[in-house]
Amino acid sequence: MADTFRSQLRQALRSGLIAGVITLSVSAIGMVRLFAERELIGGAVTMGQILIYAPTALLVSLAVRKMERNAPRVLLAGLVAGAVSALPLIVLIVFESLVDLRQFMPNISPELVEILDLGLGPAVGSLALLGVMSLAGIAAGAFHILPDHIERPILQGLLWTLVVGLFSEILSGRLRDFFGAGFARLIFTGKALRPAVALVLFLVIIGAGLFWSARRERVRQYISALPPRQRTRLRFGAGGLGLLFLVILPLLLGSYLSEVANNVGIFVLMGLGLNIVVGFAGLLDLGYVAFFAIGAYSMAVLTSEGPLGLGHLTFWEAIPFCILIAACAGIVLGIPVLRMRGDYLAIVTLGFGEIIRILALSDMLKPFIGGAQGVLKISKPPFLGTALIRPEQFYYVILAGCLLAAFVSWKLSESRLGRQWMALREDEDVAEAMGIRLVTTKLLAFAFGAAFSGLGGALFASKLTSIFPHSFKLEISINVLVLIIIGGMGSLPGVVIGALILVGMPELLREFAEYRLLMYGALLVVMMLAKPEGFWPSAVRRRELHVDEEILAIEGASALEGGD
Amino acid sequence: MRSRLGNLDYINVFLWIVRASIIVVVIWGTVATILDNPYSPRQWMDFLVFGVAQGSLYALIAIGYTLVYGVLFMINFAHGEFFMSGIFTTSVFIAIPMSESGFLDRNPVVGLLIIAVASMIVSVGVAVLTERIAYRPLRKAPRLVPLITAIGASFFWQNFFRGLLGSENKPFPQIASLTGTFPLLGTEILKTHVVVIIATIIMLIGLNFFIMRTKTGKAIRSVAEDKDIAALMGIDVDRTITITFVVGAAMAGIAGVLYALVFRQVHFFMGFIPGIKAFTAAVLGGIGSIPGAAIGGLVLGLFESIGPSLFLQGLHIPAFNQLKDVIAFTMLVLILIFRPQGIVGEVLAEKKA
Numbered sequence: 001m002a003d004t005f006r007s008q009l010r011q012a013l014r015s016g017l018i019a020g021v022i023t024l025s026v027s028a029i030g031m032v033r034l035f036a037e038r039e040l041i042g043g044a045v046t047m048g049q050i051l052i053y054a055p056t057a058l059l060v061s062l063a064v065r066k067m068e069r070n071a072p073r074v075l076l077a078g079l080v081a082g083a084v085s086a087l088p089l090i091v092l093i094v095f096e097s098l099v100d101l102r103q104f105m106p107n108i109s110p111e112l113v114e115i116l117d118l119g120l121g122p123a124v125g126s127l128a129l130l131g132v133m134s135l136a137g138i139a140a141g142a143f144h145i146l147p148d149h150i151e152r153p154i155l156q157g158l159l160w161t162l163v164v165g166l167f168s169e170i171l172s173g174r175l176r177d178f179f180g181a182g183f184a185r186l187i188f189t190g191k192a193l194r195p196a197v198a199l200v201l202f203l204v205i206i207g208a209g210l211f212w213s214a215r216r217e218r219v220r221q222y223i224s225a226l227p228p229r230q231r232t233r234l235r236f237g238a239g240g241l242g243l244l245f246l247v248i249l250p251l252l253l254g255s256y257l258s259e260v261a262n263n264v265g266i267f268v269l270m271g272l273g274l275n276i277v278v279g280f281a282g283l284l285d286l287g288y289v290a291f292f293a294i295g296a297y298s299m300a301v302l303t304s305e306g307p308l309g310l311g312h313l314t315f316w317e318a319i320p321f322c323i324l325i326a327a328c329a330g331i332v333l334g335i336p337v338l339r340m341r342g343d344y345l346a347i348v349t350l351g352f353g354e355i356i357r358i359l360a361l362s363d364m365l366k367p368f369i370g371g372a373q374g375v376l377k378i379s380k381p382p383f384l385g386t387a388l389i390r391p392e393q394f395y396y397v398i399l400a401g402c403l404l405a406a407f408v409s410w411k412l413s414e415s416r417l418g419r420q421w422m423a424l425r426e427d428e429d430v431a432e433a434m435g436i437r438l439v440t441t442k443l444l445a446f447a448f449g450a451a452f453s454g455l456g457g458a459l460f461a462s463k464l465t466s467i468f469p470h471s472f473k474l475e476i477s478i479n480v481l482v483l484i485i486i487g488g489m490g491s492l493p494g495v496v497i498g499a500l501i502l503v504g505m506p507e508l509l510r511e512f513a514e515y516r517l518l519m520y521g522a523l524l525v526v527m528m529l530a531k532p533e534g535f536w537p538s539a540v541r542r543r544e545l546h547v548d549e550e551i552l553a554i555e556g557a558s559a560l561e562g563g564d
Numbered sequence: 565m566r567s568r569l570g571n572l573d574y575i576n577v578f579l580w581i582v583r584a585s586i587i588v589v590v591i592w593g594t595v596a597t598i599l600d601n602p603y604s605p606r607q608w609m610d611f612l613v614f615g616v617a618q619g620s621l622y623a624l625i626a627i628g629y630t631l632v633y634g635v636l637f638m639i640n641f642a643h644g645e646f647f648m649s650g651i652f653t654t655s656v657f658i659a660i661p662m663s664e665s666g667f668l669d670r671n672p673v674v675g676l677l678i679i680a681v682a683s684m685i686v687s688v689g690v691a692v693l694t695e696r697i698a699y700r701p702l703r704k705a706p707r708l709v710p711l712i713t714a715i716g717a718s719f720f721w722q723n724f725f726r727g728l729l730g731s732e733n734k735p736f737p738q739i740a741s742l743t744g745t746f747p748l749l750g751t752e753i754l755k756t757h758v759v760v761i762i763a764t765i766i767m768l769i770g771l772n773f774f775i776m777r778t779k780t781g782k783a784i785r786s787v788a789e790d791k792d793i794a795a796l797m798g799i800d801v802d803r804t805i806t807i808t809f810v811v812g813a814a815m816a817g818i819a820g821v822l823y824a825l826v827f828r829q830v831h832f833f834m835g836f837i838p839g840i841k842a843f844t845a846a847v848l849g850g851i852g853s854i855p856g857a858a859i860g861g862l863v864l865g866l867f868e869s870i871g872p873s874l875f876l877q878g879l880h881i882p883a884f885n886q887l888k889d890v891i892a893f894t895m896l897v898l899i900l901i902f903r904p905q906g907i908v909g910e911v912l913a914e915k916k917a
Contacts, residue, residue, distance in 0.1 A: 025724070028727070028728055029723075029724060029726075029727025029728050030727050031727070104656050104657055104729070105728055105729060105730075106729075106730045107727060107728070282708070284708055284711065284712075286715075335575055335578055335579070336579065336582070336897060336901045337900075337901075338575060339901075340900060340904075342707050342708055342711065343638065343639040343707065343708075343711045344639075344900055344904070346639070346711060346715075347639060347840075347843060347896070347900075348896065348897050348900050350840070351840075351893035351894075351896050351897050352893075352897070354840075354889065354893050355890050355893050355894065355897075358886065358887065358889055358890050358893075359887075359890065361886070362883065362886045362887055363882040363883035363886060364881050364882060364883070364884075364886075364887065366882070439575060478715065478719060481712075481715075482716075485712065515723065515727070517719050517722070517723045518719070518720060518723035518724060518726075518727065520716070520719055521715075521716045521717065521718065521719030521720030521721075521722075521723065522716065522720050523716070524712055524713060524715060524716025524717075524719070524720075525697070525698045525713045525716040525717055525720065528698075528702065528705075528709050528710075528712050528713045528716070529697075529698075529701055529702070529713070532705070532709060
């Protein structure tokens with residue numbers, strides 16, 4: 001027993017050290033310093049502090065999760081891990097006080113050290129940091145001692161209060177528009193939540209969480225006990241409410257937030273498209289931005305009123321052509337890669353994406369698509385005599401596109417073709433043996449994916465009214481890939497969630513935008529390690545990625561039976 | 565007999581048309597350029613030497629792709645970042661201070677050796693970390709999964725070093741004794757190019773010795789052949805895979821130093837394009853084969869330096885040098901379509917390709 005406790009302690013020590021190194025890294029690359037500018041709760045909590053304590057708290061709670069609920073031991077492990085996690089930071093503080101590191105690492109500045117040592121100077125500050133980190137570790141351990149039904153609402157309360165605090169600048173702006181400045185000032189201190197309000201919010205969420213966790217089972221039973229007709233009606237009712245919410249959303253959001261929603265919508269469109277290619281058919285396409293660019297340039301050239309415009313069509317006349325051109329491009333670029341699988345496909349499609357971007361940038365095609373100067377004066381969609389210029393108006397165009405794409409994806413996923421794609425994803429050879437025509441099936445996947453992306457590109461071009469080659473970088477492909485992986489490959493709601501988090505957040509919070517790609521990279525790795533099926537997985541995918549565990553479970557069960 | 569892909573006929577016809585039209589374009593462009601004769605032989609020679617130097621760099625980086633692909637059948641997308649991390653860190657912490665203090669000009673050989681070793685150490689460190697965290701836990705996962713983590717790792721390292729060392733271009737110091745040219749065969753070669761070519765040859769010979777003659781090399785080859793059998797023979801597979809990453813990253817670290825000598829600038833994004841091109845080189849030569857990586861690198865370097873002037877100029881394409889990167893990517897696509905086994909590669913079984 002003592003032995004296992006010692007090994008658990010060692011485990012906690014290691015977690016603490018890893019947490020310390022993570023915190024040291026995020027400090028050294030400037031995240032802590034930048035995030036510290038955002039206050040969550042007025043005068044009390046900044047995003048930077050969260051960033052310092054979160055790795056420790058998270059890793060400690062992971063480390064103590066396996067321990068039994070023995071209060072002194074868990075707390076001791078938390079204390080040890082927390083204290084250890086402060087050590088790398090203390091080294092940084094001491095080092096910085098001796099040598100000026102800024103000439104090498106521009107982000108290790110006195111300002112950063114001031115945040116880390118709580119403004120107390122190197123000696124006292126180091127001790128203070130040690131204490132605070134130990135407290136963070138103990139707190140994380142203490143959570144483990146609490147019974148589950150209490151731990152969960154508290155965590156939710158903490159999380160949601162912080163999320164509200166994170167978006168307080170935007171929320172207070174909206175409240176001011178609707179209820180006047182006085183009301184907004186009651187809740188927010190301009191850029192952060194007022195501490196008292198935060199406390200109330202925290203308690204309310206805990207109360208709601210406790211209430212819901214007590215009622216959840218009963219509601220679920222009530223719904224499943226309903227007759228099928230009524231259940232369908234309930235579902236339609238919920239869908240209708242959701243739709244109504246989406247329709248009135250721009251009124252709630254205002255101009256700036258509608259613009260953000262529009263960007264999210266374009267990425268939802270692209271995500272839905274890539275979801276067909278990667279999620280359904282299992283073809284990893286890294287050059288997805290190519291079709292986005294093709295759709296955007298088609299819209300640009302067809303509708304531009306500038307010198308490069310060819311067709312002088314209206315937006316609505318041009319849209320079908322954009323989709324068609326992108327779909328054809330999908331097929332043409334799909335043919336050469338028909339025989340490739342997995343990683344080779346990824347690299348070749350990446351090559352295609354780069355080729356398209358370089359061609360768009362080159363002087364060779366300048367007479368047609370403007371080279372680096374891009375295409376200007378792309379027309380906005382006309383509607384009942386007026387052009388949809390403001391973001392709140394354009395929102396409906398994008399919403400229509402997203403709903404159409406979601407509907408098509410949903411129908412496809414349940415269709416014969418959708419099942420063929422999934423068969424292809426599972427095993428190409430078996431799929432072929434079952435009589436699936438690989439060529440048609442694969443090309444259709446590419447064509448549908450490209451069509452969605454082309455639609456997204458066309459909307460993008462019309463939204464901005466001018467496009468330039470540098471908008472079509474590899475980053476876009478990666479961005480779309482990350483969002484479908486976060487949401488869950490092959491899952492439609494997952495795409496929306498992924499787009500909201502990965503596109504919406506960096507648009508709203510400048511500091512997230514700065515470190516967007518870093519976080520995407522880290523997210524890709526962490527997701528693949530910890531939760532490869534994503535946060536909102538489709539049922540099929542979940543089963544597929546956890547196949548080994550299921551087999552093990554079955555084997556284990558049969559072994560037990562054999563033992564009997 | 566129906567072929568693997570249902571109605572292959574249309575597809576084959578299409579591919580043949582693609583192949584024929586590219587050959588026609590290349591021949592037409594070449595003939596037009598030769599008739600036009602815009603360059604002197606001396607200039608062609610310069611293109612050639614630059615191509616060989618550039619190709620040497622690609623070859624050194626390509627080794628890393630080929631070795632890892634050989635043992636894991638995985639494209640290590642983050643390899644370009646191993647290349648970048650070594651020289652970027654070393655430039656900031658060692659090369660620039662050393663040059664400012666004048667040490668580098670007084671002792672260029674010692675200085676360069678220190679830089680090379682430091683660059684190798686950082687590259688290897690980043691590679692080992694990446695392998696341990698992002699690849700090793702996923703050995704048994706579906707094949708797309710480690711590829712996705714590799715892409716994630718690549719973006720992570722790029723932006724990590726951007727945050728750590730700054731996003732601006734940093735000048736790599738010029739070394740006094742390496743400026744100027746060196747006469748050879750009636751032309752003048754830049755001394756840095758000579759250094760690059762000689763260093764590459766030494767590294768390749770060393771690597772060949774390591775892989776073919778040492779026990780560890782033998783272990784790497786046997787793991788590449790069959791992991792399970794290798795494990796039965798008492799080889800520590802995980803350790804061998806780590807060593808493979810170490811060797812590849814060390815090569816990339818050296819390539820970073822040579823790259824900095826030639827282009828005299830380092831920045832956080834410098835690994836991406838050379839990485840993809842080196843991957844192209846590895847595929848061109850036949851992925852999994854070390855001589856293939858060397859040959860592929862050389863061929864790609866030559867194509868890139870001579871290609872734009874040779875085929876594109878004759879077609880009267882404005883600013884044809886902008887399309888240099890397109891040549892590499894087009895070659896990658898073409899090889900993968902028409903000769904996926906590369907120049908010297910064996911035909912890979914379906915499972916590997």
